Amino acid sequence: METFMEEAFVEARKAISVGEVPVGCVFIYQNEIIARGSNNVNATKNATRHAEFVCIDQTLEFCKKNNVEWENVFPKVSVVVTVEPCIMCASALYELGVKEIVFGCANDRFGGKTVVNVETFFEKKIKVIPGIRADEAMELLKKFYKGENPSAPVPKTKR
Amino acid sequence: METFMEEAFVEARKAISVGEVPVGCVFIYQNEIIARGSNNVNATKNATRHAEFVCIDQTLEFCKKNNVEWENVFPKVSVVVTVEPCIMCASALYELGVKEIVFGCANDRFGGKTVVNVETFFEKKIKVIPGIRADEAMELLKKFYKGENPSAPVPKTKR
Numbered sequence: 001m002e003t004f005m006e007e008a009f010v011e012a013r014k015a016i017s018v019g020e021v022p023v024g025c026v027f028i029y030q031n032e033i034i035a036r037g038s039n040n041v042n043a044t045k046n047a048t049r050h051a052e053f054v055c056i057d058q059t060l061e062f063c064k065k066n067n068v069e070w071e072n073v074f075p076k077v078s079v080v081v082t083v084e085p086c087i088m089c090a091s092a093l094y095e096l097g098v099k100e101i102v103f104g105c106a107n108d109r110f111g112g113k114t115v116v117n118v119e120t121f122f123e124k125k126i127k128v129i130p131g132i133r134a135d136e137a138m139e140l141l142k143k144f145y146k147g148e149n150p151s152a153p154v155p156k157t158k159r
Numbered sequence: 160m161e162t163f164m165e166e167a168f169v170e171a172r173k174a175i176s177v178g179e180v181p182v183g184c185v186f187i188y189q190n191e192i193i194a195r196g197s198n199n200v201n202a203t204k205n206a207t208r209h210a211e212f213v214c215i216d217q218t219l220e221f222c223k224k225n226n227v228e229w230e231n232v233f234p235k236v237s238v239v240v241t242v243e244p245c246i247m248c249a250s251a252l253y254e255l256g257v258k259e260i261v262f263g264c265a266n267d268r269f270g271g272k273t274v275v276n277v278e279t280f281f282e283k284k285i286k287v288i289p290g291i292r293a294d295e296a297m298e299l300l301k302k303f304y305k306g307e308n309p310s311a312p313v314p315k316t317k318r
Contacts, residue, residue, distance in 0.1 A: 044219075045219065045222070045223075045228075045229050046215075046219055046229070047229075047251075047254045047255050048212075048215060048251045048254060048255070053207075056205075056207060060204065060205055063204070064204075069204075070204050070205075086250065087246055087247075087250045087275075087277060087280065088246075088247050088250035088251050088254065091245065091246045091247035091250070091269075092206075092207045095206045095207060095247065096206050096207070110250075110280055115280055116246075116275050116277075116280075118246060118275075121246065121268060121269055121274055121275075
């Protein structure tokens with residue numbers, strides 16, 4: 001899983017280099033990366049284009065191309081993401097029924113496990129493995145919000 | 160708002176006629192419908208294509224076509240939907256910062272207000288008007304889950 005997390009970090013670093021919030025994600029199926037992406041909110045002007053949604057759409061494309069049913073693919077998909085999925089993304093991942101979610105640092109404001117455990121509302125249980133290279137993931141976020149990147153937005157502070 | 164809710168119902172009825180969960184939605188901007196849609200999960204084979212996401216994408220298209228910034232449009236958008244948005248959709252609507260959410264019946268399993276009040280995690284406050292034609296909206300759902308429609312899936316029961 002370490003190799004895959006490194007690939008998620010590659011995506012997160014790409015994101016920060018273009019002024020997007022540095023969250024990177026890869027989806028693993030049959031031991032191969034079938035989707036990779038990062039936050040794409042600014043480029044697409046769509047606030048819902050989080051890394052996970054980018055990867056969900058790529059996975060659906062993968063299913064179409066390979067003529068396999070998504071219902072048979074998602075239950076075998078490992079989601080590897082540098083930051084804990086937010087409530088929106090976590091709900092989507094439960095809805096789709098992925099196999100497991102491996103993440104770096106927690107998302108203390110919007111985390112789909114830390115802030116609200118969305119699992120409670122779904123019949124599926126998903127294995128969640130937190131804390132893989134959490135410090136590095138957090139460092140990237142801090143770097144972004146500290147405004148070292150000129151395109152960085154004003155950070156939202158917790159009330 | 161009654162006229163717009165009727166249009167949301169038109170969408171919900173279309174959905175049930177093609178075997179989708181009957182939830183219909185319209186987005187109102189400057190007193191006009193700029194997006195309309197219903198659950199589109201089966202047709203697209205994408206479990207995240209809820210009515211609200213269909214409308215979000217249409218609104219972004221509207222912004223592109225009319226050369227207006229989405230940041231200036233969403234804060235003036237009224238979301239009118241037959242069923243309370245789920246946690247995923249409600250999070251997306253808060254993320255985008257819509258003006259208000261008007262809905263029919265509550266969503267007792269996944270509701271983004273009833274089950275988890277996602278507003279708690281966002282700095283934006285959104286006016287929420289529940290209970291408009293709630294009984295009719297619920298009747299449509301019941302009709303669907305009772306399997307009067309041959310394409311209806313097996314209903315998920317609450318544990």
